[in-house]
Amino acid sequence: MPQAQTSSSLGQIKLPSKLKYIVLDILKPHRPNILKFAEELAYLHKTYSVNLKVIAVDEKTESVEIMIEGEELDYEKIEATISKLGGSVHSIDEVSVGPKIIYSKKLR
Template structure:
């Protein structure tokens, strides 16, 4: 249950520093992330805003595929500046 098909541990939480354009708006951006396979919850916090971009702290919980999340953020015009926290293992910790 807590391992993927290959018997490896899973990534349960990822906290990202993301730079994105104003579009999509924060509620739409969060909803798009929340609708991805394996995602159970999303928290998006605005850290900084300027004329063309927004800097966000994005926390994603679930049974996660980092590469898929990264690809979608890039598809929506964003870039991941850093991965600030990861929780992984055979069971989720809080």
């Protein structure tokens, strides 16, 4: 019997459970640097693997692509951690839900 998944609702981001992979586009101040972001995000759960890539640097800010993979990602905690570090999520660019992670063509 497949486990029922949480449905999304308008007005709030409520991603399905068993989220295994997510790609976020965030804007952050230069400090703390991406090492600190990676450390704090990876610290959220022992199964989290984190990859951060700076894609644009401005005078006061930088845009960073964050890829997180784990057994069951907690989006709310991830977003709260990003906010705590001074970043803001611009967009959720990619997600993967289900028993197997399906990466986009770009990453394969």
